Amino acid sequence: MKKEKKVFERPFIKKITINVPNKFGKTTSFYPLQEIDGIKIKEMVEKYGSPLFIISEQTIINTYKEAYRAFSLRYPKVQFAWSYKTNYLDAVCRIFHKLGSWAEVVSGFEYEKALRNGISGDKIIFNGPYKTKEDLIKAIENNSLIHIDNFDEMYTLFEIAENAKKLPKVAIRVNMDTGIYPQWSRFGFNYENGEALEAIQRIMINKKLLLVGLHTHIGTYIMAPWAYATAAAKLAHLWVLVKNKFNHNIEYIDIGGGFASKNTLKGAYLPGTDTCPTFEQYADAITSAIINSNIDIENLPLLILETGRALIDDAGYLIGSVVANKKLPDGKPALIINIGVNTLFTSWWYNHQIIPVQEFPLYSESTVVYGPLCMNIDVIREEIQLPPLKKDDLIVIPRVGAYNTTQWLQFITYRPPVILIDTNKNLHVIREKENLNYISSLEKLPDHLK
Ligand SMILES: *Cc1c(COP(=O)(O)O)cnc(C)c1O
Numbered sequence: 100m101k102k103e104k105k106v107f108e109r110p111f112i113k114k115i116t117i118n119v120p121n122k123f124g125k126t127t128s129f130y131p132l133q134e135i136d137g138i139k140i141k142e143m144v145e146k147y148g149s150p151l152f153i154i155s156e157q158t159i160i161n162t163y164k165e166a167y168r169a170f171s172l173r174y175p176k177v178q179f180a181w182s183y184k185t186n187y188l189d190a191v192c193r194i195f196h197k198l199g200s201w202a203e204v205v206s207g208f209e210y211e212k213a214l215r216n217g218i219s220g221d222k223i224i225f226n227g228p229y230k231t232k233e234d235l236i237k238a239i240e241n242n243s244l245i246h247i248d249n250f251d252e253m254y255t256l257f258e259i260a261e262n263a264k265k266l267p268k269v270a271i272r273v274n275m276d277t278g279i280y281p282q283w284s285r286f287g288f289n290y291e292n293g294e295a296l297e298a299i300q301r302i303m304i305n306k307k308l309l310l311v312g313l314h315t316h317i318g319t320y321i322m323a324p325w326a327y328a329t330a331a332a333k334l335a336h337l338w339v340l341v342k343n344k345f346n347h348n349i350e351y352i353d354i355g356g357g358f359a360s361k362n363t364l365k366g367a368y369l370p371g372t373d374t375c376p377t378f379e380q381y382a383d384a385i386t387s388a389i390i391n392s393n394i395d396i397e398n399l400p401l402l403i404l405e406t407g408r409a410l411i412d413d414a415g416y417l418i419g420s421v422v423a424n425k426k427l428p429d430g431k432p433a434l435i436i437n438i439g440v441n442t443l444f445t446s447w448w449y450n451h452q453i454i455p456v457q458e459f460p461l462y463s464e465s466t467v468v469y470g471p472l473c474m475n476i477d478v479i480r481e482e483i484q485l486p487p488l489k490k491d492d493l494i495v496i497p498r499v500g501a502y503n504t505t506q507w508l509q510f511i512t513y514r515p516p517v518i519l520i521d522t523n524k525n526l527h528v529i530r531e532k533e534n535l536n537y538i539s540s541l542e543k544l545p546d547h548l549k
Contacts, residue, residue: 132454132495135416136520140456143418143518144493148532150419150438152504152517156194158414159500160522163198166410169378173386176401180224182356183209185407185501186415190519190529192216195410203356203405207234214241224353224405226272226314228286235259239267246270246314246353248287253298260307270312270353271298275333277326283318290333296340303345310347313337316355316405320364324376324384327354331385335392338400353403354385360412362449362498378409408501415500417443417515418456421492422471432466434488439470439477442515443499444506446479453479456493459486472511504530509538 133140136155144151163179170177180203181195187209192202193216202213205227213223220241225234228248235252236259238245247253247269260267272287273295288295302310313334317326334352341347358381363371389402419438427433436453440446453468463484470477479496488494507514513533518526531537 130454131456131458132497133456135495137524138520138526140418140493140495143526144420146526147516147518147528149493150417150442150515152499152515152530153416153418154188154191154500154517154519154529155414155416156519156521159191159194159411160198162410162413163195163200166378166404166406167199169382170386170402170404173382174389174399174402176399178351178401178403179410180222180353180403180405181410182405182407183213184505185356186411186504187212188504188517188529189216190527191411201403207231207237210234210238210243221268224314224403226316226405232259235267236263239263239265242268244268244270244312246272246287246312247298247302248272250298250301253301257305257307266309267307268311269302269308270310270314270351271295271302273313273315273334273337275315275317275330277317277329277333279318279321279323279326283316286316287314290337295337299337299341300344303341303347310341310349312351312353312400312403313349314353314355314403317357319357319408320359321357322359322374322376324380327381328384328388330354331388332392335389335394339393342395342398348398349400351401351403352389353405356404356406356408358406358409360408360498360501362412362445362451365448365450367450411500412498413500415498415503417496417499417503419494419496421488421490421494424487424489427467432464432487433469434466434485435469435471436479436494437471438479438496439472439510439512440479441472441477441508441510441512442470442503443479443496444503444508445499445501449498450480450483451496451499453483453485454495454497455486455488456495459488462486509533513538 135153136157180201181192183204196218201222202218203224204210204213220243223243225238225243226246232255256267273290274284274287275290276282288298302308315330315334317330331354338349341349359375361371361375417438419436422435422437425433463486465482466485468480468483470479504517516528516532517530519529520526
């Protein structure tokens, strides 16, 4: 009998990840997550539906206090400013303002939101590359801190300042080489080529603006505290140059945000929970650089931090349900959940954890997790170890507090409600689930189509 020749199969090497410990222990710990701040997830879903965003006020408070403590123990004058674009739900902003944060905004819209949240104008930092003339006039009237991004903006301010009743308070944004590449060079004035110093001198010579601050925001999800030390040292150097040449004390140095959160970036080898620096490490780097600079101790500037994602990511959870369970043609298990890339916007760059809510067996499989959109790119995880899950099982995605309820897209589905668990474990709807009337409210029908 003739033997059939077997079809050639390309050899391949595959990393086995199930139950293999890395140097920190087991790679995946499988425990269901059944409650948040002592509230049963199942009950919240029964009340508010699925999907559902949850924000924990207690977690915000704890994280803020931990971060503020790290800086205020190491430096005498510290001020946090809440980065609105990271999460500008009013309730969230007001929690930060109540804790003492100023507002850091990057558009006229965010500026209006900050004012409506009751923060006084002189505690609003106005960043960003695009501020309209009207935005600038309003910011001057309110004594806000205007962070100049470019020379055109500076000249517009010079012009407005001619007739302004108040002396505009400004800072310049500085970009620089901190050893982190690719360098963020598109915002502000460059340090190394002398542009930042030139901008400062133009402001000092013009005399129509009051230079109160030096600002940088070196990037986002920066895992290297030493990069901040470089940034702080460079701003401190500019501070000293201004002091020596103009005998002018700049009131504050603003180091921006960009501290990493504990989420895991796509392509990262180790989980973010193991690699994310602590607030102490960032604070050590930044405050040492300022204290060891030539800034005189008598005139130590206020240190401002605009950290966003590191303060809010842990406080947000997204709850969803399994819609269907499939086997792909290659045998790989797949899940469809009711959370898409439009709702969980950060799934573009994070490998988010997905935790089942109910008890499950111990074994797990490498699974693809799809969202509900009729679009091939709607993939929440290309590969994740999950126990077998069935239709209607609940899952929780932790660490979604940053950049989701601002960047989420209204696309194909309604955006889910957002619930706040307050410190007394009371639940509050802080943003309603969308509905057809809300979404259509700005549309207009021409007569002939009615
Ligand atoms: C986005 C932004 C922040 C906050 O950044 P995180 O990475 O969320 O900490 C702070 N300052 C400026 C100017 C920003 O644009």
